[in-house]
Amino acid sequence: xxxxxxxxxxDRFMQMTSGAAVLGVxxxxxxxxxxxxxxxQGPLTLEEVVARTGLQERYLREAxxxxxxxxxxRYDADASTYELPDExxxxxxxxxxxxxxxxxxxxxxxxxxxxxGVARAFREGGGVPYADxxxxxxxxxxxxxxxxxxxLLTRRWLPAMPGVVERLEQGIRVADxxxxxxxxxxxxxxxxxxxxxxxxxxxxxxxxxxxxxAKREGLANLQFEQVDAEALPTEPGFDLITSLDVIHDLVNxxxxxxxxxxxxRAGGTYLMVEPNAADSLxxxxxxEGALLYAMSTLHCLTVSLAHxxxxxxxxxxxxxxxxxxxxxxxxxxxxxxxxxxxxAFYEIKx
Ligand SMILES: C[S@@+](CC[C@H](N)C(=O)[O-])C[C@H]1O[C@@H](n2cnc3c(N)ncnc32)[C@H](O)[C@@H]1O
Numbered sequence: 001x002x003x004x005x006x007x008x009x010x011d012r013f014m015q016m017t018s019g020a021a022v023l024g025v026x027x028x029x030x031x032x033x034x035x036x037x038x039x040x041q042g043p044l045t046l047e048e049v050v051a052r053t054g055l056q057e058r059y060l061r062e063a064x065x066x067x068x069x070x071x072x073x074r075y076d077a078d079a080s081t082y083e084l085p086d087e088x089x090x091x092x093x094x095x096x097x098x099x100x101x102x103x104x105x106x107x108x109x110x111x112x113x114x115x116x117g118v119a120r121a122f123r124e125g126g127g128v129p130y131a132d133x134x135x136x137x138x139x140x141x142x143x144x145x146x147x148x149x150x151x152l153l154t155r156r157w158l159p160a161m162p163g164v165v166e167r168l169e170q171g172i173r174v175a176d177x178x179x180x181x182x183x184x185x186x187x188x189x190x191x192x193x194x195x196x197x198x199x200x201x202x203x204x205x206x207x208x209x210x211x212x213x214a215k216r217e218g219l220a221n222l223q224f225e226q227v228d229a230e231a232l233p234t235e236p237g238f239d240l241i242t243s244l245d246v247i248h249d250l251v252n253x254x255x256x257x258x259x260x261x262x263x264x265r266a267g268g269t270y271l272m273v274e275p276n277a278a279d280s281l282x283x284x285x286x287x288e289g290a291l292l293y294a295m296s297t298l299h300c301l302t303v304s305l306a307h308x309x310x311x312x313x314x315x316x317x318x319x320x321x322x323x324x325x326x327x328x329x330x331x332x333x334x335x336x337x338x339x340x341x342x343x344a345f346y347e348i349k350x
Contacts, residue, residue, distance in 0.1 A: 022070045027105040035093035043081035098151045103143030110137035111298040127306030138205050146183035154191045160336045161347045168192040172239035177229045178246030182210025189222035199224045229256040237265040244273040249300050251309030257328035270348040279317035
């Protein structure tokens with residue numbers, strides 16, 4: 001046996017183990033609003049953190065030590081102070097920042113909670129339905145996706161498709177399929193007041209949250225409907241249809257794509273946004289691929305198989321996307337040149 005290889009593997013394994021455990025503490029910090037209280041405060045002693053947060057001293061001492069050891073907080077041993085650097089605060093404390101990553105702590109927690117159900121499905125078949133992941137997953141997905149899309153959807157993604165922004169400004173009918181908590185639909189309705197935007201989702205919790213946000217914003221051109229995408233209304237049709245991070249989760253993606261095809265008006269555009277993966281395992285090897293396949297095993301695949309679905313899984317690339325769209329009847333398929341570590345973007349037309 002190559003002992004150096006064993007040690008190297010042990011080292012890598014323990015890095016993952018440490019990361020997973022620290023993510024648990026990050027999750028507690030996220031839930032208790034600790035990072036918001038530390039942001040832009042400079043170095044603080046434990047006593048000052050206790051005073052600012054009102055949290056329990058003994059727990060804080062341990063958690064701050066963990067976050068300092070993990071280099072999430074900067075620790076000054078001479079002054080015994082903890083500091084959240086601005087760059088880390090952008091990722092952990094500021095929900096409006098496009099760099100915000102706090103939603104992942106919620107998503108990972110929901111994924112781990114699904115382990116017993118997925119293990120059962122491994123043996124017996126079937127899967128864990130979306131509803132069983134609970135509100136943590138719904139909120140976690142929104143907090144993971146929304147910060148980026150709120151800024152990038154109107155600044156980068158829609159403008160990458162010639163003519164689409166002009167039409168949105170003139171006023172068209174837009175559908176966001178699998179809208180989740182409604183951040184994309186809300187962003188479009190706000191940016192293009194002459195257009196009417198409807199978000200469709202199967203999940204009642206998501207639609208409830210989406211409606212609450214729409215009410216808060218008071219937008220007359222925005223509505224949300226709890227509708228299965230397989231039954232997306234086809235009359236009077238839509239000029240722009242978007243699906244953000246949805247197709248890989250569906251029970252029956254082929255059927256939904258045919259329905260989107262039927263609902264798209266002549267001259268209309270379908271923007272499909274999916275995880276940024278390649279088509280073959282060998283191209284997906286590495287950290288990003290590992291995350292996608294983990295998400296797939298513990299969520300995307302299992303929610304589809306729970307209902308006897310196609311079980312597309314999360315990690316597939318442009319070839320599969322094109323094949324699915326052509327089979328659904330679309331004639332035009334183009335990958336958009338948008339640099340993004342998480343997503344791939346496809347402009348699809350009749
Ligand atoms: C990963 S989430 C993405 C949500 C949102 N688009 C975003 O970017 O945050 C996938 C969404 O698809 C929805 N969904 C899954 N199957 C659906 C179906 N058959 N009809 C409508 N929505 C569906 C889920 O409820 C969930 O909200």
